[in-house]
Amino acid sequence: MNEIDYIIVGQGLAGSVLAFQLMEEGKKIVVVDENHPQTSSKVAAGLCNPVVFKRLTKSWMVESTLPLAVNFYRNQEQLLGSNFYQEMPIYKLFVDEKECSFWKQKSNEPELFDWISDKNEKPFDENFIATPFGTSKVLQSGFLRTKKWLEAFQKYLIKNNAFIESKFNYADLKIEENTVYWNHFKAKGIIFCEGYKNINNPYFKHLPFKLTKGEVLSVDFENASLDVAINKGVFVLPYDGFYKLGATYDWDNIDENITEKAKKELLNKAQKFINGNIEVKAHKAGVRPTVSDRKPLLGVHHQHNNFFIFNGLGTKGVMLAPWLAQKFVRYLLHDEPLPEEVNINRFN
Ligand SMILES: Cc1cc2nc3c(=O)[nH]c(=O)nc-3n(C[C@H](O)[C@H](O)[C@H](O)COP(=O)(O)OP(=O)(O)OC[C@H]3O[C@@H](n4cnc5c(N)ncnc54)[C@H](O)[C@@H]3O)c2cc1C
Structure with a gap:
């Protein structure tokens, strides 16, 4: 023993x-x-997003969780001699004027001051990414190569x-x-x-788990590249030479099977703001341990x-x-x- x-x-x-x-x-x-x-x-x-986009609030306990997480993964990099965590802004592409002014208003609230920018920017090539209502970015975000x-x-x-x-x-x-x-x-x-x-x-x-299946694609774009993450209903994340496009939320089918339905949903949402062909390289599914x-x-x-x-x-x-x-x-x-x-x- x-x-x-x-x-x-x-x-x-x-x-x-x-x-x-x-x-x-x-x-x-x-x-x-x-x-x-x-x-x-x-x-x-693997995104570390200090903000909940749905309600535009900061994530639960983010002041404590985020610095500790970044520190933890940086220490792992030292210990294991590799790069795991990358800081990366997430640009929110606004769907309309209303969302844009809501963001502006929230960015002046003390609770969100450290987490979202108050500047409306147009950092993308409009031939590649359409931003008719502008964009603004999340601060202190990044991702872990899980x-x-x-x-x-x-x-x-x-x-x-x-x-x-x-x-x-x-x-x-x-x-x-x-x-x-x-x-x-x-x-x-x-x-x-x-x-x-x-x-x-x-x-x-x-x-009382309330499990959520999620699907994510690895994609590439024709003649264009991106070095920041973007979000408009779905996220696009530059990921070591390709892009992750995700994710779906399914509360009914709890398994690890990839589906055509999810693939179409992700591509349709992305094609609303990305011009040009999106090439799918891989497709994965997993189940999040979410709770009621x-x-x-x-x-x-x-x-x-x-x-x-x-x-x-x-x-x-x-x-x-x-x-x-x-x-x-x-x-x-x-x-x-x-x-x-x-x-x-x-x-x-
Ligand atoms: C599509 C998708 C996108 C996501 N995006 C993000 C994101 O951007 N940012 C973020 O923070 N989170 C994200 N998540 C959520 C994140 O993945 C989870 O919060 C987290 O990974 C859960 O980790 P876990 O260790 O609890 O569970 P798991 O990753 O499920 O790990 C459980 C482990 O237990 C093992 N195991 C279980 N039962 C047994 C057994 N009987 N015998 C042996 N081994 C067993 C499994 O093999 C597995 O390795 C995403 C999830 C999905 C599905």
């Missing part, structure tokens, strides 16, 4: 960020993942004897007071970070005091994961309370 502190199930953004923070605290961990090719974290565009980071981080885990590629079967878990046994490991606790696959978890499947009240799901099982969950990262996992993991580690190791909004005991 290999004695460790925690078994972590899932090496998506949630499990990876948490694993690293626990290792930093000197804890012995092992991460189990089946390496499914189309997970939410691998498919994600798949690249997860792959590099998995190698780091392997080097530290802290990764097992396997499907985790709940039936293989043995529980004793204050101890769990799985495979050849004896651990103080187990932390489930399974993303949407939590629907199969007999201990936490009662939690749009807040993450962290905490301990109501009966098993060594079963934990770190999940529900929703649509903004890149920005939220490092801050949430910090709170979770303090809770786990130093008995600090979890923020109430994210604690699963809100559903007891």
